[in-house]
Amino acid sequence: MPVSEMLKLRVISHKSVKDELIESLQRLGVVEFIDLPSALGDKIQKLGLSVGAEGRAYAEMESFLNDLRLAIEYLESINESKKGLMDSLFAGKFHLSREELESRVKKLNYREIVEDIRKRERRSIEIRNKRAQLVSERELLRSWESLGVPLEFFEVGTLRTLGIIGSLKNEEFQSFSRDIKEKLSLWEIIFLPSPPEEKAFALIYLREESEILQEILRNYNFNAFTVPKRKGTPREAIADIEKELEKLDSEEKENLNKLKGYLLYLDELKLVYDYLSIALTKQKADSNFLVTSKVFMFEGWLRKSDEERVRKLLGEYKGVVAYSFEEPSPEDNVPVVVENHPIIRPFEVLTALYGLPIYGKDIDPTPFFAPFFFVFFGLCLTDAGYGLVIAILVSMVLARYRDRIPLGAKKFFLLLLLGGISTIIFGGMEAAWFGDLFHKISWLNSLGKLLSKAKLLDPMENPMLVLGISLALGIVHIFVGLILKAYVNIRQGNLRDAIFDQFGWLWFLSSLLLLGAFKVGKVPQSWGNFVYAMVGGSALLLVATQGREEKNIIKRILKGVFSLYDVMGYLSDVLSYSRLLALGLGTAVIAMIVNMLAMMVINVPFVGVIIAVVILIIGHILSILVNSLGAFVHSTRLQYVEFFSKFYTGGGKAFEPFSINTKFTRIAD
16 A cells, blocks of 8 residues: 555663664664653653753754854855756755764864854845945935035024924915915025925024924924934035945955855855754754653654664664564554655655645545546646647756755656646647647648647537546546545445445436436437436435434434435536636637737748747747646646545645755765
């Protein structure tokens, strides 16, 4: 079965071999520790035990690792020799032994380097913020250059005068002007540049009349400007700002040069990151243990297939280690490992997105939905040219980065590759190669005619046939889901549920399909009594069994009768598969529109061919992106909504063994 059988490991060992044993288990990488302190809770103290390591024991290292990660990211951001996006995403790893890794890390005073990088990085941010503030001030003051009054005057004034700077709407300014003429004895207005609908100005007035002015201003929507806290006239302040900016630029340049100097240590810092990550993982593992003054103990999960490897390892500590292997109990929260055939493995990405199987309850749905997803994706995209482009691009990525791509990303790319192959198959059956491009271009006509010989379906000419195929696939898909649910029930000992629910509905739905075929003349009329008996018998079975949990006979019958209405849900599910036809038609129409637009401009003198080629390239690239996304989303939706809902729960916990997980390094031993 794809879901691996798991075992629980219990170990009690003398403390003298603790570090060595933990390191050996980390190298083996097949055991996931159980958080015993959390599982036992308050019982720990009653049993005279204590926790192996408190969280605070590794908090400091975790904090430094975070600083180290930020320092590496910053250095990579200023690295002018950095590679392209794909090379950055799938960067190669350093191949080192543990001894080599440790030796190189110990040669580097990495704490001092990281602290200096972080300090300079923070200073760079401060400089950028300060620079932005100065530039903003400079722009404001440039609009006040005509103001020959020192800026500090608008903050403190003189012994007898004060000043304000602000603006009013044009329609208010005239009235304001009249008020100050009438109510202030001495004043002066200096107009400043402003938008056409406003009047910006500086007003100088007598200090003793400030209350009168405030009372006037309360009658208007006066917008007071914030005056920069600088000395001298705006022109003098601008000159000061220019000097400050030069100083900051110089400091930033020097700071950046210092940081670029650390690029020399970038690779070494990556090694330090992995070295400390390994150490941190070991420290975190310690927090899962329980200890006394002389022994420590832990529990963990492992695949049954790894039992012998773990026995062999623990056997090396004979006399100081006691251990046992047990089957999981129903109360255990067992992590899950799914192991499928390599051709099925890429589809595990979709299972993981929905939720892994719950151990002991679910079956792995991957091998059952994989063929359907393969077919559905091809039918949704249904253009062999698009499939060919996808397959070629993905193959190039896989070939170039095959040793660098993480397992999860590799599965996703392989899934895309299979989707491309499926699209080539089903697009070829419909003779769709970039829409009807080969029939639009005269010198490609012969190739188009050759490819058309493989044509088996044409959704444009006979959409009902493709719709019928789509709905038939949906019926098979749903029936497989019901059969899988019956299997799950039988495996869990619920034979009655399997017979009355899943097989009962399979019988009823099959009978309705047979009745439909009989009504349209696809079944001989001599079968009439048999067909009606099938429908009636299956309906009676459902009526008699669907309310079986009810003790009251009337409720039981009513619930059974109402259950027949669920047939509408199944009908709705089947109709959902009509999207296979709709998406396929959508792809074909968009491709044909792109070709038509290109043909409309191809005869324009001199530039027509160039414009047509640009339209074809950009149009079909966009069409591939949009329709591929649609094919992926809708094919996935049919699995999650119509298929999984029949038998699958999901929500299992992924198996995460205690192992050496490095980001930049591949440990050779």
